[in-house]
Amino acid sequence: xxxxxxxxxxxxxxxxxxxxxNEDGDVIESSGDLSNxxxxxxxxxxxxxxxxxxxxxxxxxxxxxxxxxxxxxxxLATVSNDKIYIVKKPxxxxxxxx
Amino acid sequence: MGCCNSCLGNGEDENDETxxxxxxxxxxxxxxxxxxxxLSAYDYDDMTPPGSLPKIKHxxxxxxxxxxxxxxxxxxxxxxxxxxxDAVEYMNRVQQYNRKVSTLTSGTRYKQPSLHSSxxxxxxxxNAPSISINDVYLITEVSNGLQSAMNNVKIAKTDELVLSxxxx
Numbered sequence: 001x002x003x004x005x006x007x008x009x010x011x012x013x014x015x016x017x018x019x020x021x022n023e024d025g026d027v028i029e030s031s032g033d034l035s036n037x038x039x040x041x042x043x044x045x046x047x048x049x050x051x052x053x054x055x056x057x058x059x060x061x062x063x064x065x066x067x068x069x070x071x072x073x074x075x076l077a078t079v080s081n082d083k084i085y086i087v088k089k090p091x092x093x094x095x096x097x098x
Numbered sequence: 099m100g101c102c103n104s105c106l107g108n109g110e111d112e113n114d115e116t117x118x119x120x121x122x123x124x125x126x127x128x129x130x131x132x133x134x135x136x137l138s139a140y141d142y143d144d145m146t147p148p149g150s151l152p153k154i155k156h157x158x159x160x161x162x163x164x165x166x167x168x169x170x171x172x173x174x175x176x177x178x179x180x181x182x183x184d185a186v187e188y189m190n191r192v193q194q195y196n197r198k199v200s201t202l203t204s205g206t207r208y209k210q211p212s213l214h215s216s217x218x219x220x221x222x223x224x225n226a227p228s229i230s231i232n233d234v235y236l237i238t239e240v241s242n243g244l245q246s247a248m249n250n251v252k253i254a255k256t257d258e259l260v261l262s263x264x265x266x
Contacts, residue, residue, distance in 0.1 A: 008221045023212060052213045064216040065223050069234055078223045079213040085220035093231035 007085060014089050016073065021045055021084040033088050044068075044077050044086050052079065119165060 009018040010031070017032025025045035030036055044066075051066045068075040074091040077084060183191070216223050 009224070012221055012225050048213065062214050065226070067229055069229065074228065076224045076228075078216045078220050080215050080217060080220040080223070082212055082215070083220075084213075085224060087224045089228070091228070093234065 007080075009085060009087055012087055012089070016088045016090065018088065019044070019084075019086040021086070023082045023084075025084075028083070034086065040075070041086070044075065045084060048077050048079065048084055119161070 007020065009015065009020070012018075015032065017034035017037075018030070019027060019034045019037065019041050020029040021041055021044075022028050025042060027036070027038055027041050030041075034040060047068075048066055052063050054063060056063065064078060066077040068077075069091055072091055073088060075086060075088055077086045079085075
């Protein structure tokens with residue numbers, strides 16, 4: 001039922017590493033700074049499970065992405081077809097002049 | 099210990115290893131829980147001539163075979179089992195049982211509800227513009243405020259918390 005489309009996480013321009021987890025939280029694929037990082041996988045898995053339950057409001061679409069912002073890098077997680085995709089990127093704050 | 103039990107009438111629960119195989123002279127100890135007395139070799143003095151060995155042997159044989167059949171019923175010899183499985187059949191069964199177990203344990207009630215998908219192209223979601231610094235600042239400020247508010251929860255006393263039962 002789930003077509004095995006190859007993900008193109010590698011092609012994300014400034015990615016420093018990525019993880020792909022199955023619906024049980026097991027690491028299917030890993031690369032770069034997140035290579036074999038089961039600890040990060042476990043923590044992110046649990047955070048995604050909790051975050052995906054948050055209701056954003058009646059008219060809002062459900063949660064699409066979870067971002068963990070650290071001082072100089074960030075972890076982004078999303079769910080697609082029963083798999084969890086996590087990518088690590090540098091955090092470059094772009095100041096928006098409000 | 100088991101010699102005189104048949105005389106006392108306690109035959110059924112002393113059917114164990116303490117009972118002698120061959121009866122003492124003159125007593126009727128039963129081997130197969132029967133109450134028939136088994137004549138010992140010495141009982142034949144009056145009935146048979148002294149040289150009649152075959153008859154004595156026949157009775158001993160029947161005693162011994164009675165013992166053997168009784169123990170055959172009680173003992174399971176695992177080395178003599180007939181069901182010999184060859185390796186192929188054994189592996190087939192291993193796989194079959196494992197499949198059965200996995201279907202029983204991986205049913206829907208063991209699964210958490212699946213997370214909703216954000217689309218079929220996760221890279222585009224993850225590549226989308228990242229959160230602005232203003233939003234990060236806002237979130238950090240609000241979180242810090244919440245944390246200090248939770249740390250400063252106090253209970254203000256309006257009524258006496260402890261009442262005495264004796265009112266004067």
